[in-house]
Amino acid sequence: MxxxxxxxxxxxxxxxxxxxxxxxxxxxxxxxxxxxHENDTDIDEIPLVDVDIDIDTSPSFPITEEMRRKAVALIANNLRDQEKNKKKYEEKIMEREREKERIQA
The missing domain is CATH 1.10.8 (Helicase, Ruva Protein; domain 3)
Structure with a gap:
């Protein structure tokens, strides 16, 4: 219908x-x-309808000890890379400062 x-x-x-x-x-x-209802101001609006959706939650994914070790290693590598990049950046700044001083002298 x-x-x-x-x-x-x-x-x-x-x-x-x-x-x-x-x-x-x-x-x-x-x-x-x-x-x-022809004179209603909201006649062309589509009404919102409540929908009850049943969502099955699956059990959480087990994190193994090996996964934890790999995650720690990745974090440590990332921190080392950040530290290297920071040192390179600081060295570039120092090199620019020395070049400025050399030009001014």
């Missing part, structure tokens, strides 16, 4: 709000609702 209403709605310009509020009622009910 709802799909019939939708097809008739397209022909008669009956909006989505009407269909959503009336559900599986008759075409006459839809037309009556449209006539009764």
């Amino acid at each position: 709802f799909f019939e209403l939708c097809s008739f709605a397209a022909l008669l310009h009956i909006n989505h709000k009407c269909l959503a509020l009336l559900g599986n009622r008759s075409l006459e009910d839809a037309i009556t609702w449209m006539v009764d």
Whole structure:
């Protein structure tokens, strides 16, 4: 019945709000609702409908000791790389400062 209403709605310009509020009622009910609500300011807005979705949660993924060791190693490598980059950056700054002093002298 709802799909019939939708097809008739397209022909008669009956909006989505009407269909959503009336559900599986008759075409006459839809037309009556449209006539009764034709001056509503929000007539063309689609109403929000609460949906109850059952989401199954899977058990958490077990983190093994090997994974922990690899994570610690990656963090340590990352920290070392950051420290190297910091030293290179500081060396570049010092080199620029020395070059400025040399030019000024």
